[in-house]
Amino acid sequence: MPYDLDRMSALGFQDAAAALAVAQFGPIVRRLGRGKDGGRDMEANGVLVWSGTDGSPGEAWDGYSVFQVKHHERPSRSKADAQWLWAEIRKELMAWADPDSNRAQVPKHLVFVTNVRLSPEPGAGGLEYVGTRIEEFFADLADTSQDVDPVASERRARRQRLSALKRWKVVEGNQLDAWLDVHDGVRRAYGAFLTSGDVLADLIRLNPELPADKLEPALRVHARNSLVRDRNIYFDEAGGEGAGVPLDRIAVDLPVRVRATGEAARTIAYTLDRGEHVLSPKISTIDKPRHIVLTGAPGNGKTTITRFLVQAYRAAMLAEMTSLGEDHSEVINGTEQKLKQLRRTLPSHRRWAIRIDLAEFAKGYIDNERKSLMSFIARQVTSQTYSRKLEPWQMKDWMATWPWFIALDGLDEVSEPVVRKWVISCVHEFIADAEADYADLLCLVTTRPTGYVDEMSKSQFDRLDLTDLTTAEALAYGHLVTEIRLHTDSARIERVDSLLRSAAANDNLRHLLRTPLQVQIMSIIAEGAGSLDPDRFRLFWRYYDVVARREQAKEHTRFAEILRDHGQQVLDLHERVGLELQRRSESADGGTATMSEEDLAAIAWHVLLDDEFDPAGKDSRLLERIVQAATHRLVLLVPRAEGYGFDVRSLQEMMAARRLTTGALDTVLERLQLLAPSPHWRNTWLFAAGRIFSEPQDHQHERLIDLVENIDAGVVDRFSSIAPVGPYLAWDMLDDGMASAKPKWLRRLVDLGMTAIDYPAPQPVEDFISLAVRMSEFRDDLRIRVRDSLKASLIGDTSSRVNATSLMTGVGAYTDAVPAHPDVRLLAQVKPEPGRSARPDPVGAWEYFNDALENLAPDDVSADVADAAAALLAARTRPLTSDERTKLEATALSPDATELLEVALEKVVRVEPKVAAACFEVARTMTARRELAEFVAP
Template sequence: MSISVTTRKSLWARSHNECAYPTCLQELTIDGEGSELGRAGARIIGEEAHIRGQSAEGPRYDPDYAAVDGLENLMLMCPTHHSIIDAKAGADYSVETLLRMKADHEQQQHQRAKLQSALNAYLGDRFASENTVQFQQAELRGPTIESMFVDVPVGSQRDGSPLARLLEQISKEAPGDTNEIERSTGYVVTGATQALLHSEWAGNAILVGGPGQGKSTLLQYICQFHRARRLNETTYSAGQSVPSHSESTVRFPIRIDLRRYAQWARQSTSDKKQKKLRNAEHGDSGWLNLENYLVDHIASRIGLHSFSAKDLVVLLATEPVLLALDGLDEVANLETRARVVEEIIRMHGRLKADAADLVILVATRPGSSLRPLTSSGAFPVLHLQRLTEGLRLQYLRQWVEVAQISPEAASRLQSTFMDSQHVPHINELASYPMQLAILLHLLQRRQMLPQQRTELYGEYLKTFLDREQTEDKEPLLKAQRRVVEDTHAYLGWYLQSKAEEGRSAGSITRRELRDLLRNYLAGQPEEQQLADDLYSALTDRVLCLVEREDAFEFEVQSLREYFAALHLYDNLSPRGEGNSRDDGLNALLERPYWANTCRFFIGMLAKGEIRALIGNFFTVDKKVAPRPLLRSMAATLLNDRVYDGLTNTEIQEVVDFVFEGPGIILAEDGAIDSASGPLRFGERAGRAQAITHLKLRLENNKDVEVRRAAAASLLAHSNPSDNITSWWWEKYEPTANWFDVAARLRAFTALRGERISKLRAAIKTHDEPNQWTAELLLLGGYSGSDVDTTELIRGDLNEGCFISARGSDTELTSLIQSANTVLSDNQMPPQESDIGPRSPFAILASEVAGSIPTVTAASSSTEWEQYLGSIAKVWGKGWILGRAVAKAPKSIDLSIVSVHASSPELKEAASVEASYREHRNDPGWWAVQLSVSEGPDLMLCIISVLEKASTATIMSVASGFNDAAHKLTPKQFRAIESALRQDGSSLRVPTLDLQDAFRLHRVEFSGRALWLIWQLASEATRSRMPSYLEAELSDLFLAGPSDGRPVVLAAHTTRKLKVESFRNARRSLPGEGWADPSQITSMTIKVATCVLESPGMWPAELVLAAIERLSMQAASRVPSLAAIAAKHRWFYSG
């Protein structure tokens, strides 16, 4: 019997060409060429799987079931999942399970087919609605997103995460002109769509960028790219020519404005008609979840079709979906924003289990209460970067084409721009797409180059209104231009202040606009007619407003903020009591939501007022400290070029204000820069003054973390002409501090003459417990072959230094690789390379490495003796030989090797290891060894206790083991941690079974000892350890584990980890995404203040969390700006 033609056709029809396994979206026919082609040119990969086996040997065989080839017993699956369900003779998947799987799949596919018309209607509606850029006024007429899009760079921390690895892969495959960005930020950088549309992209992300940097445009483009492919449109095809894009998953994109969601959620929950929708899933607050809004959003954009909550479930279960959540920062109220963030996290938790393939992208400005998202581990951060020179030129050419400028005019424009963009303030203004569009507009129409950001916006709006007036597009401008400008400014203030109070999403309805205009113009001549004329101008011809969602708003938030600043500047008096520009400025400085408005406001001030700004900074900083709110604003204003024309001394005051005290650490942590990256000042905008400040900090500060942050910042700020390495050599002193800074300034490259001997003297003083000498030499770019220095490196490696050495071929990297060949079980000798002159030891190491025999567990005693003898010949007594001897299998009698060995170093090492093995059950002997051993001997002894001693012995020597672990320096601890982890993964060492000891509380281990045990512990033992680790986290972080993230995971229990446990964990937890608020106790105001006063003691992520905690407290106490304005009568006379 076989499957009939009718049955086969029905099976394929019901399965809709898709695997029946839950969440598998594999299509079962693939277009293309190959050996297994069907008539339509498609390769068939689907397999017809039997639920009940065809024979007694088959999975799930049922002798009483006859219709094994019938439709009810068949399901279509991809090869992978067909193999999975039939593995182990089908033991993991019962007949009932597969029948339910088949039924669910066919039902979902049936519902999916019914949904297609509604989904296509939504895609068509959104494709038409979102096909033009939001900011359309800059000399362009309705340009499409595709015509003006450039792939803005994004950066990610080099933390070894999947995101960082993907970006590194893309950067290698398609390198761009991002070297300068990578050098200054330390990020791995690539194009945004190169990453987000890459075929290997998976998971979620947060897109963080400043005003006008292109976040919304990026989300628009990505959504349009997917819509075009699903609708078979020929547009947005350029991205498909990139192989990784053409192979990327085609998603169903849903783009949501989070401002409108927040407003909808508030209005819906206050509406009595919505009470019936509330249930336990919505939480006690009654806040409607994002899924409800998605249903409402789609249903309102599909015409006569319908869309329900069940339809959303089917969509998510059967389609790859992209949720693009835009404008988180535009949710002004911090408590509301935190609620929206919480809802995003909860929605992700609800959907991730059943969604087939869901990607969530969140776009926001920096500092938007992101920590709950980033700390969840599910939302890595992509930082939008400045446009590179190549992207600016590409944007210019696209702008010229869309603006339909003549070839001669285009040539002149490009020439002027290219000649000007190296001028520091023009380079800064052209960094972001929106500002570049305005700049090109001004260059084309008025051949002018603004000096700073506020002037850029002001001149652009003047040009725009001039055009509207001269072309008679708006008659009201001729007679009432000042009123039109003032009305725009008032609307900017009104909408911005209402958004801050949570009473608006930044938009206004027609009726509200008419009433507002009549109220605003009350007292003007012919006020009623003027209000009606203005209403007509704003609603019919729009001017600087656009109509969206049946309401009016400014095209982009930055325009609204500019006009709000203009309204404040025009109405606040130069002097006054509570209503002066100084009072207004101080109120703006204190409120993060008004930061961009504040930037525009300050840009309108006169030079004398700019000079006096430092006084405002100190005044307001006393109120907001230790939050770096004012430091951040000061740094941003420098990059806005508002200080152009002031003296070096005056600019130095501002840079000193930013960097003083803990500011330098906060700057490197990304707590000050507007793009959330390490702070970098521009040319003639603080760079030279930063170098002056940082040099003084390095000369006079002995704090390790401050010194390291200052060195990193100085290196990033410097140019070759600054000669910072020569400057530091002039400050030479043979101390560990000098050596540490020199390494971080890359001061060891191409050393000659006296500097070699000076370096040697400095190395001899270096006994830094946290970092190996060889590690710093590698960091500093050392490439020499000085005999004495090489011996010092050899000693360092032989005391436990284990680091990777990539990059240029030098004697140092060669020695590190030779040592690692022994330590890492990789017996392949390092590749030979021509590295020039070498020291005698390096030559010996290279020669021996090339002739060293290869050994395995099956090798003879003679072969092992030869292998170990070669290692002893090169490295002598110490860590490397001890580790090599320890790897000899039990079948090798090391006591015999000790007798036969010609090398005294091998005799001793083999004898010691033989004793370790001999005294497996002798706790007294081990206690003595742990107490008397030091240096590498102690390190090898600690490893041997865990790998050689019996469980009973380990329990007996727990106290001595704790003491021994406490004698280790952090760098020694990391070396042992790495060695144990490596041994455990090699399966050469048995796992430790201490579960009963932990279950019955028979032993007490310190945090350091617990973590070393963890490396070899069995899964059963590990299951008993979290509560012990939780209690000892502080002790463990003092030891300095190499990566604290696995520590945090291992210490997770039903209780939250105490935030105080992370003091001194900075070096072990350098990245982000680990501090899940659901697993760590809330930070008190006292602790948050302590963190910001001494950030060098705390992980960077907790530093940012402390800022957020204090900001939330401040937001709940500081009245709205509108309330301050009303109280002090900012906009009233008399």
């Protein structure tokens, strides 16, 4: 039977061709990876046996054979297909004949595999046309009468090279149909490409064991309902108000850097390309890791990206369904148009897609319903389709039958140590189970980078790091969101565009045009208030002020009066709710960042009482009105699925920061010192520091800088000499822009930030390459400080030199990719001071380590320290086992044990980078897992 080979993308077809070749000829065929392959998609060294047309043994090829795959995106089923294929083959033959090409070994046999179908009709068929053209090519090359100057030597060289090629063959679409008929395993693996029409209507054909009577209706309703329900994103989720905006209007393909290779990519394109491959372990051409972790700073658009990717896969799967309404068709068409703008099409490899909020999943642990991720998926599909209860095993069978895409969004919102560990173990279990069933699964996990220490298995997950929008991208996105909000008001749109262009030209403001959320907020501020401030705290605070004033100015609304007359109490309520939700989301029983109406009313009651209202008496009506306002929208507080909260986590963190910075300076700084090491509180901490810098109080700025410079001094419970906090806080503060008004603060922060390279290798130096370049571009004196720090580190021990060299290499690659001043480019070529020798590495490191443990270990921690020491010794040569890591983490929870280990490791970590890496990861993990909410006064 004919198969729908044309549905496949180029990537999918190349994988399918490889899988079929392996199935047809056996493991002698070797699939080659992506990239520059020298014209080799597959190769074989040995005997290839070709079957005859009647199934009888045909000819046998002995020697080196190369397969080249040719995919036609839109075959016409006419002679044009044969002409296209010949043109492709001719290019390949010319490349093989070229002595100057990168194709080192000319094969003895060459096989062209294509999806186009060539007619076998004698005399007029496409198969004969291509064969004739190939024979003419060789006949022309063999004609020595054409060996005349000035090209005679070139023709002889080409003839000589191609003399090694003895046989060729074209495997076209009809032949591939026959192979697919024979090789059932390949046919099933590529069913999502090859199956046409309404997939869900024919589940039994896909797998007779599926409970089609229960599963098909549930999946159908879930897919259709989800397509419409999840289409809109609301501007109040990202800094605005009004009706929902379709994802297919607001989504953009954000830039990322692939952590393993350093290559630049685009999130949607990279993920969809990965999804075009069959990822079944039995047949996949993609080596591990197959799945993706996407990290991004607050407001970088991670959730929007995951939602759009899920919609793209839903649209691809449902596009040919017969039972669709107008709304469904509108979403599919809109998604297709957005992909077209991104120079993509609907995914060829159709996947059943679902997005899971990991904070919601984590509530199962909190509620003592510690079920598997598959159980959670089954329950979610059941609840959203009003069908009979689906069992996890039914969903498991469905995953084993049909390809899946699952987006696990918001790992960073699961911060409580025990719950986070359970969630990650559930994800790993889910991945392992899918692999054991040979399921075709693509999984995408999102998280903030702060606090993420590669807990997702590196053998299973690639890491993509979202990078900043370029200025041009930010301005384009700003215009898009402004146009969506202001519709056809061209004068106001141009005014906002003009203000954003001015910000892009301003050295103090340009750095704010970096994430979709910040660009959107700047657009709203530019429309309402006009002026922009140079740091994130004032940007977000100004947004609150603009929205509040806009609400106050509305006439004939029952809540405008509350905002006009009691704006201070409303702000106080936002601050207290923000801090309380930030506290709750850190704790094991916090779940998602929402609170009940009763809790909201209780906080509002305290707000009024503290201002000496009488919420239990004559002002009870005011209390009621404030709570009622929150049930609709109270500036940034909005009703959510299970209570009330903030739709944008960064806005919650900004309000929490305002509450934390209310009070005496000494008290505020004590809170900030406590919270500084915690990844969960880092964004809140930065907003709090930004608020301090927003006030013209130089002594407060001085105190805060002092705190950051000394935050690692005398600390004994977090390996501060191996995994410091201060340098990274300094980089974050510089990145935020809060200290840009005064060069003296910038210099001190740059000096502190650059000390990161003198801590034991390996450090995540790549995390601050772009910022080092930005600071160096901003001021010459900062560039000189970066240069001098590099010079000093280049004469340090091996650890310092490795980090300095890594930073310089990164700066070189970065400035090659973006415009940079010539003096900044020279940072990639810094040399140590002439005549100065590098500091020697410490000697006797392990002897010192053993002596310290033997002579200094108190009896009450000696056993734990011995376990930790054994784990660290193992880390020299291999990754830690789960048990070793657990023992090391347990030891790190003891301040006495940690202090002892830190002393003992003083020399070791300078000469053992793998041990340093293990300590660094454990230190960051334990810092992330320390719950601090109970110590933070609300």
